[in-house]
Amino acid sequence: MQDLRRADLRQLEDVLKEAEETTRADYVGNSPEHDHATALQLFLDRIPINNSIPGIRNAPVVELKTGDSVKDAIELLYTKNAFGAPITDVSDRFPYIGFLDFATLVLWSLEKCVPIDGHGETGSLMSLLGKNPEIGNTKIGELAKSFLWNPFFAVHLEDTLFHVLLLLSKHRVQVAPIVDQSHLRVIGFVTQTAVIQLLLRSDGLAWFDSIVEKPLAEFRFENESVSCVYGDESIAEALRILFKSRIGAIAVVDRQNRRLIGCVRNSDVYLLMENDKIFHDRKTRTVEEFIHIETENLDHVPTIERDMGALLSAGVLELRNKYLPRMDSPVTNKKTDTLKQAMKNLAGTKSDFSFQVDDLQRPQGILTSRDIILQFAPPSMNSNIDGGGFFESALERAGCQIKGGNLVCDH
Missing domain, CATH: 3.10.580.10 (CBS-domain)
Structure with a gap:
């Protein structure tokens, strides 16, 4: 298995290197000073899902x-x-x-x-x-x-990173399922984290740097506030707030100084099945005790297995995700950090959100993977760049067009 993952990594590096080298060469000849949209097209449309997401076929899919x-x-x-x-x-x-x-x-x-x-x-x-x-x-x-279902928007192996980016930016979906067209079956998933890691390969290209070098304070994100629970409140109260927030994570703060001391995420809910005592005591046990329960999620193998963990999103994404930070060590950023720093922070920790904190470590907001992906979205979808002819041609290929500021599909 380790040899297979090394082979997947080498294949990914080859694909990205070829895309980047070709993009840079074409970009120079396309007047980069006024044509960032072309650079975006050249890079994103040269990264096929089949060769850039390792391990797509490694496991069966639960239905x-x-x-x-x-x-x-x-x-x-x-x-x-x-x-x-x-x-x-x-x-x-x-x-x-x-x-x-x-x-x-x-x-x-x-x-x-x-x-x-x-x-x-x-x-x-x-x-x-x-x-x-x-x-x-x-x-x-x-x-x-x-309204508990998430919509199902499929991608195919021959689709490129751009197609995935379009789906994840336009629709509120956690993952993009990959469907084998010949058998009409789901064979894997592309995660938001995987997309961010691939986008980071554009580091150094003018179109990419023009977006990500700005501080977070200059962006307008979907979630300007963050849901919080005090550490001395019950686990049950934290779960109630988590369900109502619909974001996937809430901050745990100290009641006295409101300093961030941890988090509770959707990915932590499995512990209620893992440990009946936690479930039984959830109304009397504090959430601060809960966030210190999970102590085994350490850097167990600092090798390719961890480095590529978020990308190895084959057939089934794990419920017990060993790549995530512990609940008592949430990912954070400050508003003075650049978007690039935040992206690298999420990619490096395999997390899909980061709390924005002030100098006293008090949460001021929450930055999600979707917030980041939206910054690379086509025009009229909260994008900070002018997609120009690239997005028009790409949408036309997908049977879609922009009408009155909205994306309209012809099929």
Whole structure:
């Protein structure tokens, strides 16, 4: 496996080097002083998914059916160590109709379930769902009415990084599923973190530097505020705020000075299944205790396995993600940092968000991978650059066009 990953890394480096060298050569001949859009086209449209995302075919994909129950879906994802799965409807020729992640299922269930007794629940999450059959037996298909599904927008192996960038910037999706067109099956996923790592390969190109060299304070991001919970509040309260925030992470702060001491993320929710005692004590145990529970997520193998961890997003993205920082060591940036520094910070830590803090380490906002990707989006989508002819031609190839500031697809 290690030899295979080294081969994947060498292949990725070759693809990016060729794209970068060709881009630089063409860029010089294309009047870079007034044609940054051409440079963007030349680079992004020369990085095919098939050769730039290692390990796409390394693992099978877990799928959920519309007729599956919430309880069975949670157990399946946990058992298969999958952070989420596409939702299928076998009545359609193209079976995929949505995407649902483990954390959303669990957090929604906790919001809806009635406590077993007046002092809290005994047993496990599964036993709670068993004693609340109206929740545990809810069909996955019914959750669409609660807007818990993520949309399903597929990419194909022959598509380029630009196509993925367009999807992730326009739509609120965690990942872009890769579909094998010959069999109409999902064979893997492209993550937002992988896209940011590939974008960083553009470092040094004028079009890229013109975007990323500015400080974060000059950007307008989607999330100007950050959801917080005090360290002395309960785990249950933190989970409630996490579910309502819909961002995927909340800050844990000290009540006295509001200093950032940790975070709780969607990726940490699996611990409720991993440890029944945590689940049982979630209403009495503090969130500060919770963020110190996870102590095994250390730099266990400082090799290619960790360096390429975020890119090795084959068939199933792991629920127990060993590449993420610990809950008590959240990723941070200051508003004086440049966007490039923030991108490198996220890529280096394999995180999909960073808290913006002041000099006293008090959270001022949250920067997500989506916020970063939006800065490279086509015109009329919160972009800081003029895409010009590149985006017009690329959208035309995709059967889309810009009308009245909106993206309109012809199919």
